[in-house]
Structure formats: structure tokens, C-alpha cells
Amino acid sequence: MPADLVIVGIxxxxxxxxxxxxxxxxxxxxxxxxxxxxxxxxxxxxxDCAAHINSFAEDRRIRLESVQNANDQAKVAASxxxxxGMPYSSVPWFWSNQYDLRLQTVGFSGGYDQVVxxxxxxxxxxxxIYLKQGTVIALDCVNASRDYVQGRALVVGRAKPDPSALxxxxxxxxxxxxxxxxxxxxxxxxxxx
Numbered sequence: 001m002p003a004d005l006v007i008v009g010i011x012x013x014x015x016x017x018x019x020x021x022x023x024x025x026x027x028x029x030x031x032x033x034x035x036x037x038x039x040x041x042x043x044x045x046x047x048d049c050a051a052h053i054n055s056f057a058e059d060r061r062i063r064l065e066s067v068q069n070a071n072d073q074a075k076v077a078a079s080x081x082x083x084x085g086m087p088y089s090s091v092p093w094f095w096s097n098q099y100d101l102r103l104q105t106v107g108f109s110g111g112y113d114q115v116v117x118x119x120x121x122x123x124x125x126x127x128x129i130y131l132k133q134g135t136v137i138a139l140d141c142v143n144a145s146r147d148y149v150q151g152r153a154l155v156v157g158r159a160k161p162d163p164s165a166l167x168x169x170x171x172x173x174x175x176x177x178x179x180x181x182x183x184x185x186x187x188x189x190x191x192x193x
Contacts, residue, residue, distance in 0.1 A: 019045070092105075136161065159176060
């Protein structure tokens, strides 16, 4: 077929056949619980292959193909192995530098019912803020690191700000934080991201 531009995306198929052949439960990857344990005794899985229940994805079982997820799950698995396990509950986040564009995403936008545009794509600095039933569930930020940093607390705090305030670039996203968002931001400030 004639085309001016073709973009090919090749998905990642997790290589978990040995685990599935050993009777681990899984379909798209291998299923893990909140402590990164598979259904097999003393076998853990982390990273791209680990299908986990994620509260930021409406408690759906998902795989996250990101360095952040692999690092966070590895910490959970290691702490569980030594007897100090705390369930995995990190907000998904991603970033990429593409030439002069810094792309940053926080949250999981699947299932959104409203998108608020903050800034203008024409300026090459803007954010798309995804809401579901009025709750901020994710942000995609392009050359808008301040939105990413401040918007992260809106996602973690499950904030329900006025969409017109979200769209207004003269309004700092941190001014829309609720007390829950403030606590989330305080907790995040002590974590590396």
C-alpha cells in the first residue's frame, strides 16, 4: 500500500517458557503477587516478564516494560527474600529523549474518558493530562518537566482538580494538590525518580 510514512512497532514477547513448563501460572508473562512471587515455591519474577496487579491500572494484571519497574520489583523481591517484604505499589513512569524532545509519562492512561491539553504542541512544550471520572490517572509531558514532577503527585494522590485549572499554564499543578497529594509528593521527594 502506498504511504508517506510507515511506523512499525514490534512488541516484546516475554520469554517465560521454562517457568510455564514448570507449571507457573501465566499467560502474558508469568503471574506474580505483590511480593513478586510466582505460583512456584521460592521462585520470583521481576521486570518485563512479571505480570502483576497494578492499582494505577485499575487493579488489572499488566506487564510494564520499563527500567523503573524492573528496579522497583527487584527491590521488592530482594526485601521479601530477606524477610522484609513490602508489596510493590510504584506508580508507572517512563521517559525518553528524542533529539530535542524530552518525553515523560507518569501513570497509566488506559481507560481514560477525558484528556486535558496543557500548553501547545506547536511550541513543542505541552502536557496531555488523562482523567477518568474526573480523577487524574496519567500525564504525557513533552518538554514539560515541571508538569511531570508536579503532576506525579496528582496521579499518586488520585486528585480530582478542575479541568480548566489543569489546562491553564499560569496555574502551577502543585497548587492543585489536595492534602493527600501533598503527602504523596512529600513521600516521592525522598525517593529517587
